[in-house]
Amino acid sequence: MDYKKLYKEKLTTAQEAVKHIPSNSRVVTAHATGEPTVIVDAMVDNYLQYENVEIVHLVAMGNCGYVRPEMKGHLRHNAIFVGAGTREAVNDGRADFTPSFFYQVPKLFKTALPVDVAMIQVTPPDENGNCSFGVSCDFTKPAADAAKIVIAQVNDQMPYIYGDNFINIKDIDYIVEVSKPLLELKPPTIGDVEKAIGENCASLVEDGSTLQLGIGAIPDAVLLFLKDKKDLGIHTEMFSDGIVDLYNSGAINNSKKSLHAGKMIATFLMGSQKLYDFVNKNEIVELYPVDYVNDPITIMKNSKMISINSALQVDLMGQVCAEAIGLKQFSGVGGQVDYVRGTSMSADGQGKSIIAMPSTASKGKLSRIVPFLDHGSCVTTSRTDVQYIVTEYGIANLRGKNLKQRAKELINIAHPDFRDELKKEYVLRFKEDF
Ligand code: COA
Numbered sequence: 395m396d397y398k399k400l401y402k403e404k405l406t407t408a409q410e411a412v413k414h415i416p417s418n419s420r421v422v423t424a425h426a427t428g429e430p431t432v433i434v435d436a437m438v439d440n441y442l443q444y445e446n447v448e449i450v451h452l453v454a455m456g457n458c459g460y461v462r463p464e465m466k467g468h469l470r471h472n473a474i475f476v477g478a479g480t481r482e483a484v485n486d487g488r489a490d491f492t493p494s495f496f497y498q499v500p501k502l503f504k505t506a507l508p509v510d511v512a513m514i515q516v517t518p519p520d521e522n523g524n525c526s527f528g529v530s531c532d533f534t535k536p537a538a539d540a541a542k543i544v545i546a547q548v549n550d551q552m553p554y555i556y557g558d559n560f561i562n563i564k565d566i567d568y569i570v571e572v573s574k575p576l577l578e579l580k581p582p583t584i585g586d587v588e589k590a591i592g593e594n595c596a597s598l599v600e601d602g603s604t605l606q607l608g609i610g611a612i613p614d615a616v617l618l619f620l621k622d623k624k625d626l627g628i629h630t631e632m633f634s635d636g637i638v639d640l641y642n643s644g645a646i647n648n649s650k651k652s653l654h655a656g657k658m659i660a661t662f663l664m665g666s667q668k669l670y671d672f673v674n675k676n677e678i679v680e681l682y683p684v685d686y687v688n689d690p691i692t693i694m695k696n697s698k699m700i701s702i703n704s705a706l707q708v709d710l711m712g713q714v715c716a717e718a719i720g721l722k723q724f725s726g727v728g729g730q731v732d733y734v735r736g737t738s739m740s741a742d743g744q745g746k747s748i749i750a751m752p753s754t755a756s757k758g759k760l761s762r763i764v765p766f767l768d769h770g771s772c773v774t775t776s777r778t779d780v781q782y783i784v785t786e787y788g789i790a791n792l793r794g795k796n797l798k799q800r801a802k803e804l805i806n807i808a809h810p811d812f813r814d815e816l817k818k819e820y821v822l823r824f825k826e827d828f
Contacts, residue, residue, distance in 0.1 A: 397523025397563045404569040408436035411545045411568040417445040419510035422503065422537040425475075426453040426632075427577040427664045428530025430515035430547035433570055435459060437513070441468040448472050450492075450507060452499070452533070452726065453664075454479040455577045461489050472507075474499060475726030476717075485722050493772075496631065496729040497688035500536030512541035516561060517552045524560040528552035529576065529663040529670070531559045531681035543567050551575055553670045557659075557680030579634060579664040582611035584618070587752045590786035592616040595702055595750050598782065598789065599623060602650040604696040606630040606733045607637075608703040609664070612750050616702055620645050627651035628658040629696050631688055631729035634665040638672045648678065652697040652742075661687040688729045693736020699745040701733035705774070706755070708783055709767050710801040710819065712792040714749050714775035721770035734779050738793075746782060749775065753785040753809035761812035763804050765819040783807065798824050 411433060415421060423434055429451075437449075438459035449460045450472045458479035460469040471489035473480050475496075483489040494502055503509045514534055516525035525548065527535055538544050538561055546566045550573050563569075584592075592615030599605070599620060604627040607613035617636040620626065627648040628637060637658070640646050648656050661684040663669060673679045686692055693699060705716040706724065717725045737745030751762050763785075767773070783790045783804060790803035801823070805816045817828040 397519055400523070400563050401519060401569060404563070404566060406568050406570060408433050408570045409440070411570050412437045412440050413443065414543055414545070414568060415444060415447060415511050417447060420448045420450060420507060421511040421513060422509045422533070422541065423449060423451045423513040424515050424530045424534040425451040426455055426530055426662055427579060428515055428528060428534065428662065429456040429577060430513050431456045431577065432572050432574065433513050433545055433547050438469065441465055444468045446470075450474065452496070452728070453477050463488060473726070475728055476723050477725070481724065491723050491726070493727060495727060495732055497685050497690070497732045499533040500683060500685040503533065503537050503540045509537050509541040511543045511545065512538040513545050514538050514561070515547040515549055515552060517554045518548055518550055519563050520554070523563040525563065525566075526552070526554045527559045527561065527681070528555055529673075531557065532661040532684040535559065535561065535683050536685060538565070546570070547572055549574055553674035555673050555679060555681050556677065557682050558686070559681040575667070576670060578666045581635060581666070582614055584611050584615045587786045588612055588615035589618065591750050591752065591784055593619050594784045594786070594789055595748055596620050598746055598748060599700055600698060601625055603627070603698040603700050604629050604651055606693075606699070606701040607633065608730070609634070610704060612704050613702055616750070625650045627696070628660070629653065629687070629693065629699070630660050631684070631733070632662045632664055633658070633660050634663070635669045638669055650697070653692070653695045654680065659687060684729075688732040690732055690736035690739055693733060694739035694741055694745070696740070697742045697744065699737045699740050700748065701737045702748045702750055703730045703733065705749050705751045705762065707762050707764055707767055707771065708749065708751070708804065710763070710765055710804055710816070710823070711797055712777040712780040712783065712800050712804070713767060713773045714780055715767050715771050716749075716774040718771045720768040727774050730774055731779065734775050734781070738779065738781060748782040748784055749780065750784040753787055753807065758809070761808055761816070763808040763812070763816065765816065802828070
């Protein structure tokens with residue numbers, strides 16, 4: 395059937411579309427700046443009509459009304475990554491947290507967490523009736539593929555992005571048209587500490603490397619120090635505005651990539667309108683589902699692959715916690731371990747995984763390098779997987795190092811105010827002088 399006719403038949407309002415969400419069901423919504431805010435908010439407004447509906451996604455950036463206390467018995471959030479809008483609810487017990495490697499989330503939707511309804515945000519259809527998922531392909535496309543019902547917010551302000559990033563009108567059940575700017579990610583504040591960390595990380599990046607960069611001030615600070623590098627490539631979970639500047643500086647050309655040469659590959663994007671304008675119908679940018687982009691087996695095929703992610707605490711053995719402060723769930727594993735493992739499996743043996751963090755937290759009151767992770771905390775990257783740890787004081791390379799050598803390397807890049815305390819722990823643990 396002509397897709398234009400189908401489109402008209404499926405067109406409805408947000409209030410009508412959300413009436414099709416059944417009770418006792420699981421709803422997966424697109425996340426981050428790709429969240430379909432109008433239909434998600436309409437679902438929350440309609441909450442009294444539902445019993446026992448589970449809302450699953452990762453990065454929370456919208457209003458998160460589904461975690462309000464009055465939703466009890468109607469809507470309940472199951473977070474695979476915790477964000478500012480969902481953190482309090484998860485830690486108060488009003489919402490749940492399910493640990494999962496990011497690349498395995500699509501598999502969960504086919505197995506342990508089957509999807510009843512997918513709520514997505516897409517571009518208007520092209521001449522073939524295909525809508526681009528725009529900035530959020532990740533688990534969104536696999537969830538739409540697996541769902542019994544697909545409700546789409548069609549937004550003419552969503553950038554049209556290439557890759558395996560499309561859904562045809564025939565596979566959408568209900569269409570709600572909006573014309574609304576996407577959610578935007580505020581640029582991080584980059585101070586002197588972040589700049590020193592950025593410079594240390596950049597010293598590990600050789601010309602011709604392919605990069606994965608996490609979210610926040612540290613990855614953005616690294617980009618500032620890469621402007622003089624040559625032939626860099628991008629294969630990353632997500633990227634933001636900083637990559638646009640680095641691309642425009644000429645340092646990124648993707649020419650030396652051993653996989654998807656000439657293209658920047660990601661699974662989702664978060665940034666400002668500047669980023670959205672850059673990626674719209676840009677043939678060098680392609681998004682693919684997360685079970686492809688973040689699969690360590692895909693990552694390992696990139697030559698000179700370098701991943702740069704951050705952490706909250708690292709203990710003296712090199713165990714990294716990037717997602718919890720004691721029992722408090724702060725974020726999630728996201729793609730950190732996908733990239734740590736993918737780089738260490740590198741086919742060319744030249745992969746490097748970097749965990750970069752300021753040496754202290756809480757305005758300098760706490761060391762992030764600690765003898766033991768906080769009671770109740772969890773390990774995100776294990777001591778067996780970890781490679782480089784970077785702070786503003788230097789670089790510790792832990793791969794192939796024994797426990798004593800690791801402790802020494804880490805103490806040497808801790809904040810000077812905490813080194814004596816850590817050295818005492820070294821003496822106690824290893825029964826020898828530091
Ligand atoms: N003890 C107590 N508080 C701590 C702490 C610690 N060990 N470490 C950090 N904090 C506090 C900080 O002081 C800060 O609070 P403040 O803003 O009031 O000062 C807050 O916790 C956040 O810490 P910060 O390091 O600024 O967080 P961030 O926004 O840079 O995010 C991670 C860092 C590790 C949470 C984030 O990178 C993450 O979630 N990583 C896991 C997922 C991942 O790596 N994905 C990679 C692919 S994108």
